[in-house]
Amino acid sequence: MVMKQLLTLIAGVIFGIGLTLSGMTDPARVRGFLDIFGDWDPTLAFVMGGALIVMAVAWFIQPKMVKPLVDTTWHLPGTRHIDGKLVGGAALFGVGWGLGGLCPGPAIASLGTAPSPAAIATFVASMLAGMLLHKLVTSKNA
Amino acid sequence: MTLPGFPDAQPLEGLVGGVLIGISAAIMLLGAGRIAGVSGLLARATGIADSGPPWIMALNFIIGLVLGGLVYALAFGPVAVSYSPSLILLAAAGLFVGFGTRMGSGCTSGHGVCGMSRLSRRSITATLAFMVSGIVTVAVANALGWGW
Structure with missing residues (x-):
């Protein structure tokens, strides 16, 4: 149990260092990647490439393991169908990503270091509000 | 380099x-x-x-x-x-990111890194959708003078 907690904490720390080192906590750089019609900055492609190579190896190893190292079973998503909710949600996320140059990981990773706390606090607070809003809307329809 | x-x-x-x-x-x-x-x-x-x-x-x-x-x-x-100087724009961006990632069941890490490397068709579709949407948004925002 302690191992599981320690493992996720360490994974979070490594993730945060990776995001910061790669320059992904800088919204101007992320926005630069999406600005293919303007002053394009390809850095994000290298970040994605590096992460994908390591994870491709991990997915190759995963089926050969009976169970995860510190848990008794796998907890992996099994959903396969592609619907409007998936595409619409991703498209809405893209709008916010393009507007602010921030996605959830870099936003959280810069909470402790951002030179302009008001900007990052505003973004994170309204991101959580957006998550809550989604919960309210979907629970009303259910 | x-x-x-x-x-x-x-x-x-x-x-x-x-x-x-x-x-x-x-x-x-x-x-x-x-x-x-x-x-x-x-x-x-x-x-x-x-x-x-x-x-x-x-x-x-x-x-x-x-x-x-x-x-x-x-x-x-x-x-x-370098953040957008507009807190209103950042607030709007946050709302879209929060709502969209819940509705679409993931973001750049879950769909982009973990799902694409698993060759999940769902995650590849989602990643394409938010990339295209992000590119269009930046182009439109630049035209409107919302860049920084």
């Missing part, structure tokens, strides 16, 4: 940082048997999501993420970042 034609790009830092992100996601997958999806873990850690990993586990990852940024800044000094 610079990239010919792109003086502002940081290919080496990007690649090394990306490998670290991959290692983190691999630790979550092979160690805990879970997807390192930040939007999902954040929703769980804040109590917004009712299902998913144990609350304390999600909270650990999110705390680790904040610590990781601090560790880097302590070791290598402050990171150059």
Whole structure:
């Protein structure tokens, strides 16, 4: 149990260092990647490439393991169908990503270091509000 | 290291940082048997999501993420970042990101890194959707003078 907690904490720390080192906590750089019609900055492609190579190896190893190292079973998503909710949600996320140059990981990773706390606090607070809003809307329809 | 034609790009830092992100996601997958999806873990850690990993586990990852940024800044000094000067724009961006990632069940980490490397058609579709949407948004925002 302690191992599981320690493992996720360490994974979070490594993730945060990776995001910061790669320059992904800088919204101007992320926005630069999406600005293919303007002053394009390809850095994000290298970040994605590096992460994908390591994870491709991990997915190759995963089926050969009976169970995860510190848990008794796998907890992996099994959903396969592609619907409007998936595409619409991703498209809405893209709008916010393009507007602010921030996605959830870099936003959280810069909470402790951002030179302009008001900007990052505003973004994170309204991101959580957006998550809550989604919960309210979907629970009303259910 | 610079990239010919792109003086502002940081290919080496990007690649090394990306490998670290991959290692983190691999630790979550092979160690805990879970997807390192930040939007999902954040929703769980804040109590917004009712299902998913144990609350304390999600909270650990999110705390680790904040610590990781601090560790880097302590070791290598402050990171150059440039935010939009408009808090209204940042608030709007946050709303879209929060709502969209919950509706689409993931973000750049869950769909982009973990799902695409699994060759999940769902995640590849989602990643294409938010990339295209992001590119269109930046183009429109630039035309409206909302860039910085």
